[in-house]
Amino acid sequence: MDTRPLIYDLSQPELAEQLRAWGQPSYRAAQIWDGLYKQLWARPEDFTNLSKDLRAKLGEHFSFSHLQPSITLHSTDKQTLKTLFKLPDGNAIETVLMRYDDRDGSQGRRTLCISTQAGCAMGCVFCATGQMGFRRNLTSGEILEQVLYFARQLKVEGERVTNIVLMGMGEPFHNYDASLAAIARLNDPDGFGLGNRHFTISTVGLIPAIKRYTTERHQMGLAISLHAADDELRASMLPVNNRYPIKDLIQACRDYVQTTGRRITFEWALINGVNDTPEQARKLAALLQGLNCHVNVIPLNPTRGYPGQRSTRERVAEFRSILEAAGISCTVRVRRGIDIQAGCGQLAESEGQQPIQISN
Numbered sequence: 584m585d586t587r588p589l590i591y592d593l594s595q596p597e598l599a600e601q602l603r604a605w606g607q608p609s610y611r612a613a614q615i616w617d618g619l620y621k622q623l624w625a626r627p628e629d630f631t632n633l634s635k636d637l638r639a640k641l642g643e644h645f646s647f648s649h650l651q652p653s654i655t656l657h658s659t660d661k662q663t664l665k666t667l668f669k670l671p672d673g674n675a676i677e678t679v680l681m682r683y684d685d686r687d688g689s690q691g692r693r694t695l696c697i698s699t700q701a702g703c704a705m706g707c708v709f710c711a712t713g714q715m716g717f718r719r720n721l722t723s724g725e726i727l728e729q730v731l732y733f734a735r736q737l738k739v740e741g742e743r744v745t746n747i748v749l750m751g752m753g754e755p756f757h758n759y760d761a762s763l764a765a766i767a768r769l770n771d772p773d774g775f776g777l778g779n780r781h782f783t784i785s786t787v788g789l790i791p792a793i794k795r796y797t798t799e800r801h802q803m804g805l806a807i808s809l810h811a812a813d814d815e816l817r818a819s820m821l822p823v824n825n826r827y828p829i830k831d832l833i834q835a836c837r838d839y840v841q842t843t844g845r846r847i848t849f850e851w852a853l854i855n856g857v858n859d860t861p862e863q864a865r866k867l868a869a870l871l872q873g874l875n876c877h878v879n880v881i882p883l884n885p886t887r888g889y890p891g892q893r894s895t896r897e898r899v900a901e902f903r904s905i906l907e908a909a910g911i912s913c914t915v916r917v918r919r920g921i922d923i924q925a926g927c928g929q930l931a932e933s934e935g936q937q938p939i940q941i942s943n
């Protein structure tokens with residue numbers, strides 16, 4: 584197993600410190616930073632602006648990749664691409680690229696859904712990653728290497744990553760420091776340069792972390808996976824609700840909106856006959872009254888370990904109209920990549936258990 588530290592785990596001051604310790608002039612750190620995050624160079628050999636000796640030293644001391652792509656699947660419409668990466672310790676994570684082109688065919692958003700943990704400790708019953716259990720936290724470098732991997736691919740096509748959602752495997756707020764450090768590194772205008780507002784962090788509702796995030800006044804988007812409007816139903820779907828009940832969670836969300844002035848998003852996976860009833864829609868509308876928020880409803884991506892099915896078109900429409908009639912802004916999201924098991928954790932969970940179509 585490769586035990587060298589991952590170069591993307593270093594902040595710029597840490598990289599500068601390392602180079603100083605090697606007796607290098609101070610501008611070397613900026614050169615290497617630029618190579619890693621602007622030029623998107625992936626190997627020490629790519630740094631032709633450095634001496635041969637320094638390139639060799641970098642390669643000797645640092646790993647330039649912890650992510651080994653093992654399976655890549657393209658959706659039939661080619662708009663969604665999912666890669667399963669193997670980590671050096673044998674764990675697997677998934678990353679999804681979603682392309683949203685404009686009507687005239689020009690490049691629209693290129694959104695990456697990235698993982699923050701291998702597995703997840705939250706145990707949401709409908710989620711393939713939750714069914715898998717927790718393996719380990721990713722380091723900040725492993726989180727951001729997912730972005731660099733796809734950014735390099737897009738660059739070849741003359742495109743770039745425009746949005747990043749921390750909504751893949753894992754609960755980002757359960758790996759708070761590494762998730763926020765990865766975003767900060769990707770923000771750096773001297774490097775990757777993707778602004779805060781192009782990021783969305785999704786949490787299942789870890790209230791202490793939401794409070795910390797509020798106090799720190801971050802500018803990234805915040806999305807809460809709500810999925811149910813009363814404690815009994817929510818706890819049956821999301822065990823975290825036993826610890827952090829809805830009333831406290833919504834209060835933390837109100838505090839966030841009031842402190843930051845930012846709108847908050849609620850995610851709702853619609854499950855047929857479970858949380859898509861008019862009663863749940865009305866309860867949700869009552870819960871969110873007066874809150875600057877938006878609700879994304881998305882029909883469930885079915886998983887092997889959960890019998891729930893996605894809602895019918897009619898039930899989705901009814902759910903949405905109840906929210907809108909109550910003045911709650913709501914969007915029905917299109918399910919992307921259903922043919923490539925694009926729901927979080929589905930590929931890692933299924934690997935080796937059923938044949939899957941593998942592309943190049």
Ligand code: SF4
Nearest residue numbers: 703705707710713753
């Ligand atoms: S939905 Fe998110 S928080 Fe819940 S188990 Fe899956 S990965 Fe974890």
